[in-house]
Structures are given as C-alpha cells and as structure tokens.
Amino acid sequence: MNNKNQIIINGNKLSFERGETILNVARRNNIEIPTLCELKGASPTGACRICVVEVKGAKALITACSTSAENGMDVMTESPDVISSRKETLNLLLASGNHNCAISGVKDWTQFQLNVCKDEGNNEELCPSWGECKLQDLCFRYQAIGGQYEQKRTKYPAELANPFIIRDFSRCILCGRCVQACNEIQVNEAINFGYRGADTKIVAAGDRPLKDSDCVFCGECIQVCPVGALVEKDARYTARSWKTEKVKTTCTYCGVGCQIFLHIRNNKIIKVTGDAESPPNYGSLCVKGRFGFDFVNSSERLTSPLIRKDGELKEATWSEALNFTAKNFAKIKDNYGGDSIGVLTSARITNEENYIANKFTRAVLNTNNIDHCARL
Amino acid sequence: MTNTIADIEKADVILVTGSNTTENHPVISSFIKRAVKFKNKKLIVIDPRKIKLVEFADIWIRPALGADVAWINGLMHVIIKEDLYDKRFVEERTVGFEQLKEITAKFTPEYAEKITEIPADKIIEAARLYAGAKAGSILYCMGITQHITGTDNVKSLANLAMLCGNLGIEGGGVNPLRGQNNVQGACDMGGLPDVYSGYQKVILPEMRQKMETAWKVPILPDKPGLKATEMIPNAHTGELKALYVIGENPLVSDPDLNHAKKCMEHLDFLVVQDIFLTETAKLADVVLPSKCFAEKDGTFSNTERRIQRVRKAVEAPGHARDDWKIISEIALRMGYSMHYEDSEKIMEEIAFVTPSYGGITYQKLEKEGGIYWPCPNTEHPGTPILHVGTFPIGKGVFNAIDYIEPAEKTDEEYPMYLTTGRIIYHYHTGTMTMKSEGLNERAPECFVEITNNDAEKYKLIEGGKVNVTSRRGEIDAVVKISDKAVSGTVFIPFHFANAAANMLTNAALDPISKIPEFKVCAVKLSLVEAN
Ligand code: SF4
Ligand code: SF4
Ligand code: SF4
Numbered sequence: 001m002n003n004k005n006q007i008i009i010n011g012n013k014l015s016f017e018r019g020e021t022i023l024n025v026a027r028r029n030n031i032e033i034p035t036l037c038e039l040k041g042a043s044p045t046g047a048c049r050i051c052v053v054e055v056k057g058a059k060a061l062i063t064a065c066s067t068s069a070e071n072g073m074d075v076m077t078e079s080p081d082v083i084s085s086r087k088e089t090l091n092l093l094l095a096s097g098n099h100n101c102a103i104s105g106v107k108d109w110t111q112f113q114l115n116v117c118k119d120e121g122n123n124e125e126l127c128p129s130w131g132e133c134k135l136q137d138l139c140f141r142y143q144a145i146g147g148q149y150e151q152k153r154t155k156y157p158a159e160l161a162n163p164f165i166i167r168d169f170s171r172c173i174l175c176g177r178c179v180q181a182c183n184e185i186q187v188n189e190a191i192n193f194g195y196r197g198a199d200t201k202i203v204a205a206g207d208r209p210l211k212d213s214d215c216v217f218c219g220e221c222i223q224v225c226p227v228g229a230l231v232e233k234d235a236r237y238t239a240r241s242w243k244t245e246k247v248k249t250t251c252t253y254c255g256v257g258c259q260i261f262l263h264i265r266n267n268k269i270i271k272v273t274g275d276a277e278s279p280p281n282y283g284s285l286c287v288k289g290r291f292g293f294d295f296v297n298s299s300e301r302l303t304s305p306l307i308r309k310d311g312e313l314k315e316a317t318w319s320e321a322l323n324f325t326a327k328n329f330a331k332i333k334d335n336y337g338g339d340s341i342g343v344l345t346s347a348r349i350t351n352e353e354n355y356i357a358n359k360f361t362r363a364v365l366n367t368n369n370i371d372h373c374a375r376l
Numbered sequence: 377m378t379n380t381i382a383d384i385e386k387a388d389v390i391l392v393t394g395s396n397t398t399e400n401h402p403v404i405s406s407f408i409k410r411a412v413k414f415k416n417k418k419l420i421v422i423d424p425r426k427i428k429l430v431e432f433a434d435i436w437i438r439p440a441l442g443a444d445v446a447w448i449n450g451l452m453h454v455i456i457k458e459d460l461y462d463k464r465f466v467e468e469r470t471v472g473f474e475q476l477k478e479i480t481a482k483f484t485p486e487y488a489e490k491i492t493e494i495p496a497d498k499i500i501e502a503a504r505l506y507a508g509a510k511a512g513s514i515l516y517c518m519g520i521t522q523h524i525t526g527t528d529n530v531k532s533l534a535n536l537a538m539l540c541g542n543l544g545i546e547g548g549g550v551n552p553l554r555g556q557n558n559v560q561g562a563c564d565m566g567g568l569p570d571v572y573s574g575y576q577k578v579i580l581p582e583m584r585q586k587m588e589t590a591w592k593v594p595i596l597p598d599k600p601g602l603k604a605t606e607m608i609p610n611a612h613t614g615e616l617k618a619l620y621v622i623g624e625n626p627l628v629s630d631p632d633l634n635h636a637k638k639c640m641e642h643l644d645f646l647v648v649q650d651i652f653l654t655e656t657a658k659l660a661d662v663v664l665p666s667k668c669f670a671e672k673d674g675t676f677s678n679t680e681r682r683i684q685r686v687r688k689a690v691e692a693p694g695h696a697r698d699d700w701k702i703i704s705e706i707a708l709r710m711g712y713s714m715h716y717e718d719s720e721k722i723m724e725e726i727a728f729v730t731p732s733y734g735g736i737t738y739q740k741l742e743k744e745g746g747i748y749w750p751c752p753n754t755e756h757p758g759t760p761i762l763h764v765g766t767f768p769i770g771k772g773v774f775n776a777i778d779y780i781e782p783a784e785k786t787d788e789e790y791p792m793y794l795t796t797g798r799i800i801y802h803y804h805t806g807t808m809t810m811k812s813e814g815l816n817e818r819a820p821e822c823f824v825e826i827t828n829n830d831a832e833k834y835k836l837i838e839g840g841k842v843n844v845t846s847r848r849g850e851i852d853a854v855v856k857i858s859d860k861a862v863s864g865t866v867f868i869p870f871h872f873a874n875a876a877a878n879m880l881t882n883a884a885l886d887p888i889s890k891i892p893e894f895k896v897c898a899v900k901l902s903l904v905e906a907n
C-alpha cells in the first residue's frame with residue numbers, strides 16, 4: 001500500500017485512492033457523513049453543504065462529497081463548527097418552503113413526536129414523506145427546529161397534471177438530485193434548473209408540465225428526492241412507511257429483470273421502488289415496473305375456474321374443472337396419441353412452473369409439443 | 377446475452393440493431409446512454425426508424441426493411457478487405473473463415489447499398505468503427521429476429537462478433553434483449569419442443585434415458601415437437617386436437633389473427649390458464665385462474681441469464697392457484713404423481729437434472745441476490761460472461777449466409793411497408809398494463825406512425841383516422857405524424873386488441889426458428905372520413 005495516500009478522519013489514519021472524495025473514504029470506513037444532494041453514480045454538485053467537514057489548517061469548512069482526499073489532510077466530521085454549520089443550513093432549508101412536518105414551531109421534540117402519533121399520519125396536511133424524509137431525519141439529528149428565519153412561500157403551484165408524479169414545489173429544497181438522476185442516471189434529459197435566484201425552480205424544457213415534456217415517467221426523480229417535493233400520485237398518503245411492509249422481488253414485465261420492492265398495505269401493493277443496492281438495475285426502473293402494478297388488484301382478475309356449458313363459460317369448482325380437464329386430455333391422448341395435444345407455456349410464469357409444464361407435457365401427455373410465445 | 381447488462385458500459389463501441397431500447401428495455405437504454413454521454417463510448421444504431429437512441433449515436437444507419445444480412449455481410453466484407461479482423465481469434469477459436477470470406481466477397485459496399493439503401497461510405501464507416509474497437513458489444517432485439525431470415529440475421533451478427541474477436545471478453549458479446557420477463561427461463565426450463573431443461577436434446581437417447589429415470593416413466597417421445605407457430609395451423613388441419621395455453625394470449629400476439637382464430641375454433645379441447653379472461657380464454661372450454669407474480673414464490677431468469685427470486689407479497693384473489701399446482705393436480709388426475717411441497721423443492725429437482733442450473737439453491741440465491749448460469753455446483757460463482765477461452769462446441773463456426781428477400785414486397789396495390797413493435801407504456805398484448813389508468817392515459821389507443829410527407833400524400837391529418845389494409849385484414853387507427861418514421865414505412869404498436877396490428881402482419885415463418893415476419897409486410901392506407 002502506498003503510504004503517501006493517507007488522510008486522517010476523526011483521528012483515524014486511512015488510506016485512499018487518488019481522486020477519491022473525502023466522503024467516499026469515510027464511507028468505506030464506516031464513518032458516516034450526512035449528505036442531501038450527493039447522488040451515487042452522478043457527478044457531485046456541492047449544492048446543499050450538509051456534508052461540510054473541518055480540515056485542519058483550512059480557512060473554511062469544505063464539502064466532503066465534492067472534495068478529493070489529499071495526502072496528510074486531517075479531517076473532523078462532527079466538530080462544533082461543523083455541527084453549527086449544519087444546523088444553520090438545516091434551519092435555512094426549513095425556512096425555504098413548506099416543511100410543515102410538525103418540526104417547525106414546536107419547541108421540544110417530545111411534543112413534536114406526540115403531535116404526529118396523535119393522528120397516526122392520517123392527516124393529509126402532513127407532508128406525504130413524513131417518516132421517510134432525509135431533511136426531517138437530519139433536523140432531528142441536529143435538533144434544528146426552524147423558526148429563526150422568515151418562512152418563504154413559493155409562487156409555483158403544485159403540478160398534478162399527470163397520472164403518476166406530484167411535484168410540490170413548496171417542499172423542494174433545490175438539492176438537484178432529481179436533475180442528476182434524470183440527466184446522469186436515466187439520461188432522459190427531461191428536467192433541469194430553471195429561472196434564477198429566488199425564482200429558481202426545477203423545470204422541464206420551456207417550464208412545461210411533465211406530461212408535455214420529454215419525461216417518460218421512470219420515476220427515478222421521485223426515488224431520489226430526499227423530501228416530499230416529488231411523490232407518487234397514487235401512494236401519496238397511503239404509503240406511510242411505518243404502515244407498509246416491503247417485499248423484494250423481480251419485475252414482471254421485460255427481460256431486464258429489475259429488482260424491486262413491493263410496498264404492501266392491507267394485502268395491496270401501494271407502490272413500487274427499485275432496489276438501489278442490487279444489479280441489474282441499481283434502483284432504476286421504467287414506467288411499467290414502477291407504476292404498472294394496478295393489474296394485480298384489478299376487479300377483472302379471474303377468481304374461479306370456468307367451464308363452457310351450453311356455449312357459455314360458467315363458474316365451476318376446482319375439482320370439477322380439474323377432473324374435466326384431466327378426463328379430456330386423457331381421452332384425446334388415448335384416442336389420437338400424445339402428439340395430438342399441444343402445450344403453450346409462458347414467458348411470464350416462473351422457472352419452476354415452466355419446468356413443471358415441461359415435465360407434464362413430456363412425462364404425462366407423452367409428447368414434445370411444448371413451446372412458448374417468445375418468438376412472437 | 378453472452379455478457380451482462382453492466383458490461384455494456386465497458387464496451388468501446390456499442391452496436392444496437394433492431395432494438396428500440398429506450399421503449400422496450402428502458403433501464404438497459406440508460407446503460408447505453410450513460411456510456412455514450414459520460415464515458416466517451418461510441419454508438420452505432422442500425423434501425424429503419426429514427427428511434428430515440430439515434431440522438432445519442434455517432435453513426436445512424438437506416439437499412440431497408442428485411443435487409444439485415446446484406447448490411448452485416450457488407451460490414452464483414454470491408455473488415456476482411458481492409459484487414460481489420462482479429463486474426464488470432466479467427467485462427468485459434470473458429471472454423472469456416474474461408475467460406476465466410478467467399479460469401480461476403482460479393483457484398484462490396486456498393487452491392488450492399490443496392491439492397492439495403494445504405495450509402496456505401498456509411499457501411500465502410502461503421503465497419504471501421506466496430507472493427508477498431510478493443511471491445512465491441514452488439515445488442516439486438518425483435519427487429520432482428522422477427523423476419524423470415526431471423527435465424528440468418530442472428531447467425532450473421534455472431535459472425536461479425538467472432539470476426540472481430542468480440543466474444544468471451546469484457547464489454548463484448550452478442551446480446552439479445554429478451555422482450556418478456558422470463559423468456560430466458562422458459563427456454564432454460566424446457567419450454568421448447570426439442571429440448572429438456574438446460575437445452576438437453578430430446579433426440580439424444582442418453583438424454584431421454586436420464587429424464588426417464590429422473591421422472592420415473594418408461595419411455596419419453598424422441599421426436600421434437602411442434603413449435604408454437606406450427607401448433608395453430610395444425611389445429612386447423614385437425615392434427616392437433618387439444619391445446620393447453622398457460623399465461624399466453626396468442627389471439628393478440630399471433631401473426632395473421634383472423635386465421636389464428638379460425639384455427640383455434642377447430643380444436644376439440646382448449647384449456648386456458650391465466651390471470652385474466654383474455655381474448656384467447658374467451659374461446660376456451662375450460663379456464664383456470666392462476667396467480668400473478670406478486671402472489672407467488674419462484675425464480676425468473678433475466679435477459680443476461682441472471683436467476684433471481686420472485687417472492688410472494690400479497691394473497692391471490694378468490695380461488696386463483698399457483699400455475700405449478702394446477703398442472704400437478706391435472707397430472708395426478710391422469711395417473712401421474714407430481715407432488716412438491718413448494719417451489720423450492722421444484723428448484724432442487726431442476727438443479728438435479730439440469731447441469732447449467734446444478735448449483736442453484738434458494739439458499740444461494742438468498743445469499744448472492746442473483747446468479748448467472750451456467751452454475752454447475754453450489755461452490756461455483758456463476759458465469760457472467762460466456763465463451764471465455766472456449767465455446768461449448770469447441771470452435772466457433774462461421775456460417776456463410778446469403779441474402780434473401782423479405783416474403784412480402786410492396787407493389788402498386790400495397791405500396792407502403794408496415795413494421796410493428798412496442799411502446800414504453802404497454803407490454804405485449806396489454807392484458808396487464810391496460811389495467812392501469814395512468815398507463816392508459818399516457819397511451820390510450822393504437823396509432824399509425826407516419827412521416828409528414830406520406831401523411832400529406834394520403835391526405836391524413838394528425839389525430840385523424842386512417843384505415844390500414846394488408847392482404848390479410850384491416851384496422852383503423854389514429855394518425856401520428858412523427859420524425860421517428862421514415863418515408864414509405866409506417867409503424868404500428870401491436871398491443872391493442874381492438875386495433876390489432878397482427879390482423880395485418882404476415883404469418884410467413886423463418887424456416888428454422890418459425891418466427892413470423894412481423895417486421896415487414898405491405899399495406900395500403902386510406903383516410904377514414906369523420907362522420
Ligand atoms: S420521471 Fe424520469 S424522465 Fe421524468 S423527470 Fe423524473 S427522472 Fe426524468
Ligand atoms: S424536487 Fe426533490 S430532488 Fe428535486 S431539487 Fe427539489 S428537493 Fe431536490
Ligand atoms: S422496471 Fe421496466 S425495465 Fe425494469 S424489468 Fe420492469 S419493465 Fe423491464
């Protein structure tokens with residue numbers, strides 16, 4: 001190991017590779033530095049300044065996410081200066097918009113939690129991301145309760161005019177993660193920063209609604225938004241994280257096989273997110289995978305076997321349907337041989353089920369007439 | 377795929393053909409776009425439509441429909457003539473180079489231009505770019521396979537990759553993108569007429585014997601069975617009496633639907649097992665309700681051969697059952713016991729009889745998240761890249777392939793070409809995506825994508841209706857003028873049952889794969905007057 005590439009973080013001597021950021025060195029060594037705007041896989045922007053750290057001898061605090069480690073640096077990640085800077089940043093962020101998640105104005109934390117428990121999060125006034133918000137978590141951690149600065153109100157109304165995504169500009173902290181995700185991860189190039197100064201807003205080209213832009217509703221931006229500024233329309237208030245269960249599985253649509261979490265409440269899928277840690281998709285999804293799950297709970301699902309009687313399909317019991325099916329297959333096999341029966345298995349059922357279909361066709365029907373519609 | 381999805385970003389040159397990746401495999405398209413924008417990789421797009429990826433491409437080549445073998449041979453002609461091929465790879469790892477050289481000799485850029493309508497200098501440019509790459513990745517999809525020459529097209533792409541030594545290396549490969557989530561798995565598991573799971577051939581006596589022992593049956597049939605596209609017409613002739621359709625909807629996905637429906641009506645007995653009462657289920661004698669992916673345990677194998685878990689998250693509605701349980705119950709009633717406790721036990725049997733899945737267990741999947749087959753034993757790490765160092769058959773074989781015209785050409789009566797495909801908001805025959813209001817709102821109905829010039833020619837206006845007629849049928853759909861289209865060709869997505877593009881398409885089949893020629897047929901257009 002090259003001894004030259006060494007820095008000190010909180011008193012620990014750590015080696016690093018040329019070009020590695022202070023943040024990455026810290027993370028590799030399980031030293032946690034809070035971040036808001038930093039996004040894995042995208043270039044650092046240094047926009048939020050939450051990740052500031054103190055470097056001995058440096059005049060000002062520096063951002064760990066966008067500064068490369070240099071030999072001999074002596075870094076402190078939670079010094080008093082760092083903590084007060086973060087607290088200040090958080091207070092400014094709280095004042096920058098509508099962060100009514102019960103922190104602002106409430107003077108003590110116990111009261112704050114009691115307020116929320118009282119209505120179980122059913123209050124629609126409460127930010128939809130309550131309990132899943134990075135800003136809220138950090139405010140909690142650094143005991144920032146806002147109220148020091150004048151509360152700003154955004155002049156941009158929320159955008160609801162598409163089936164999938166709600167853009168609530170009043171909660172946007174302009175961290176730019178959505179812009180990074182859209183341009184550098186998905187490369188859909190639909191959104192960017194628009195206007196200037198106090199008017200800054202995340203916009204699609206020409207400040208058009210998403211539905212009239214290049215947006216393809218992959219929802220990557222929702223997944224990376226640290227606050228409640230971007231949320232799934234359907235899951236807005238139902239998906240309170242502490243009331244849902246997450247099950248990891250594989251997307252049922254195309255052959256990419258994205259790894260997803262189904263968020264379940266009362267035996268119903270209420271939203272889908274990508275698993276950021278897992279190949280092949282590392283969190284990315286497309287519109288079908290993220291928003292195309294309504295069919296599962298559709299009232300048109302088949303719920304009972306059907307048998308044709310007098311030209312019409314009528315409900316039947318399983319044993320009727322299975323007996324009828326087996327009897328007819330057996331009869332046709334006896335009369336005309338197994339090769340008079342064909343099986344179309346499916347690219348949509350599991351490996352195990354395809355194997356069983358293959359075994360049934362060959363061992364029971366005694367034919368090799370099995371195929372699926374992959375060619376189609 | 378011979379290589380992984382993540383591997384795409386490691387290629388120096390990416391060649392995408394017959395795949396509208398941003399619509400059909402959106403997440404894979406991000407890998408391509410990132411490679412181009414942020415990693416300085418080169419992109420060649422070869423597609424008759426001006427698809428979204430073209431915006432990112434260094435070279436876009438627009439071949440005439442059905443002319444794929446000609447441009448691939450053209451590229452190889454240039455690569456051989458200019459001595460750009462990987463001599464060491466060709467010598468050490470392949471056979472048949474002389475035959476390839478012979479057949480490609482006549483495919484000079486000028487000759488290829490005549491067939492493909494691609495300017496000769498573009499062919500040279502693309503050949504030099506692809507051959508110059510240290511690692512070149514080829515990605516393709518249905519635009520390559522859905523032709524009467526589909527098998528030829530695929531073999532030609534393999535020729536091209538071998539010629540440049542692009543197999544068995546990081547960032548290389550010939551990578552088919554599978555359209556449906558578990559096509560790979562359906563093939564791996566013996567959902568094919570000529571092989572058992574793991575591509576073990578039914579014609580080989582030792583394979584039959586092995587399965588006879590494992591399955592405890594006296595004798596298994598030795599003759600390869602019918603392909604899907606043969607079953608339907610065989611129903612018409614009466615050779616096929618019964619059909620058991622599991623989770624498929626051939627009455628929207630089949631070519632020449634009018635004919636397919638007639639064939640199905642000829643069957644003595646039709647069983648359909650599905651989650652919805654599909655167009656096909658409506659014709660059935662028995663309909664069996666099954667569970668969907670969110671309601672069951674199991675595994676899928678994705679397009680890069682990665683075996684991944686499917687986990688039960690919700691209870692199924694009503695009396696719906698697991699597909700495997702339904703099949704086992706029928707087997708039992710036919711006198712054959714197929715009892716398993718759960719899907720994990722089935723995987724144990726799969727691993728036992730399938731060499732490439734030999735090391736797969738649920739425990740290992742849990743630990744590793746996903747495993748690339750072949751994975752012959754539980755200690756094996758899996759195989760992200762195929763053909764490193766050697767091919768399963770020893771040497772790679774170059775197939776000398778000549779160009780064949782598409783089955784149907786345009787003429788005076790049917791002057792326009794039609795090509796079909798998918799759009800991002802819908803999936804296959806739409807039985808699942810069309811249950812989502814949001815997706816329907818984004819893509820509510822069938823449309824015909826056409827250039828401005830062609831639209832003017834037929835007096836069509838954006839948003840108005842057009843009638844599209846082929847020799848087999850006709851549909852009405854909404855006009856969509858688009859710069860993705862090219863003149864002389866219209867594109868129709870095939871998802872919509874009420875204006876099914878496959879009323880029009882040609883059932884002419886590739887002689888080997890039996891894949892229909894969805895991508896080319898001749899049509900005529902006429903304005904539908906608003907009333
Ligand atoms: S949904 Fe996707 S395409 Fe649309 S703005 Fe968000 S990241 Fe971009
Ligand atoms: S919408 Fe969310 S991710 Fe985008 S800038 Fe605002 S807070 Fe950040
Ligand atoms: S999320 Fe989209 S890209 Fe991923 S597997 Fe599902 S359909 Fe394919």
Ligand code: FES
Nearest residue numbers: 037046048049065
């Ligand atoms: S995380 Fe470093 S500046 Fe935002």
